[in-house]
Amino acid sequence: EPEVTQTPSHQVTQMGQEVILRCVPISNHLYFYWYRQILGQKVEFLVSFYNNEISEKSEIFDDQFSVERPDGSNFTLKIRSTKLEDSAMYFCASSEVSGTDGGYPEAFFGQGTRLTVV
Amino acid sequence: RKEVEQDPGPFNVPEGATVAFNCTYSNSASQSFFWYRQDCRKEPKLLMSVYSSGNEDGRFTAQLNRASQYISLLIRDSKLSDSATYLCVVNVYNFNKFYFGSGTKLNVKP
Numbered sequence: 151e152p153e154v155t156q157t158p159s160h161q162v163t164q165m166g167q168e169v170i171l172r173c174v175p176i177s178n179h180l181y182f183y184w185y186r187q188i189l190g191q192k193v194e195f196l197v198s199f200y201n202n203e204i205s206e207k208s209e210i211f212d213d214q215f216s217v218e219r220p221d222g223s224n225f226t227l228k229i230r231s232t233k234l235e236d237s238a239m240y241f242c243a244s245s246e247v248s249g250t251d252g253g254y255p256e257a258f259f260g261q262g263t264r265l266t267v268v
Numbered sequence: 269r270k271e272v273e274q275d276p277g278p279f280n281v282p283e284g285a286t287v288a289f290n291c292t293y294s295n296s297a298s299q300s301f302f303w304y305r306q307d308c309r310k311e312p313k314l315l316m317s318v319y320s321s322g323n324e325d326g327r328f329t330a331q332l333n334r335a336s337q338y339i340s341l342l343i344r345d346s347k348l349s350d351s352a353t354y355l356c357v358v359n360v361y362n363f364n365k366f367y368f369g370s371g372t373k374l375n376v377k378p
């Protein structure tokens with residue numbers, strides 16, 4: 151069964167350092183997302199990406215964040231200068247363009263990258 | 269007001285019990301609805317989409333009430349393996365993002 155894969159599974163970084171989280175979405179999917187989940191809290195939307203550009207972003211996704219699709223398969227999230235409060239589980243997700251019920255289709259999530267900023 | 273609201277629980281039920289969760293959403297333009305489950309420190313996994321007419325998948329039944337803006341999930345004959353957090357997820361038409369509820373925790377006990 152196709153799945154979204156993320157690397158690394160765990161990243162520890164020093165405050166102020168740049169990190170790049172990597173994702174390989176499901177191959178025929180065209181919408182890509184990054185979400186994060188701070189320990190004990192709900193899953194929060196960061197950004198969606200379609201047709202090689204940001205489609206929607208949240209207030210969390212400030213100038214410290216950027217996304218890129220450098221080739222036909224990878225989708226990356228970069229945090230330029232990490233802060234302690236960036237420590238969270240980061241989930242990548244992807245979905246098809248249209249769903250079976252005429253609405254938006256389901257999103258499938260990767261296993262996540264646990265980012266710890268020290 | 270939160271986009272999606274859920275009772276955080278926990279719901280503690282014995283094996284074999286029937287349990288129901290509700291979720292309300294605030295945006296009447298919401299188009300697509302889903303239930304995900306999330307195990308501790310794992311990714312959300314799609315349990316089922318929720319269709320306008322309601323739908324069933326084995327022991328799981330999902331219902332949508334657009335007039336009242338709520339979604340429900342019914343689990344029959346609960347198994348120990350059903351213990352997880354159940355996330356209500358809503359997608360608003362033309363907005364490329366999914367809104368998550370904070371989840372309802374279910375503990376199924378022997």
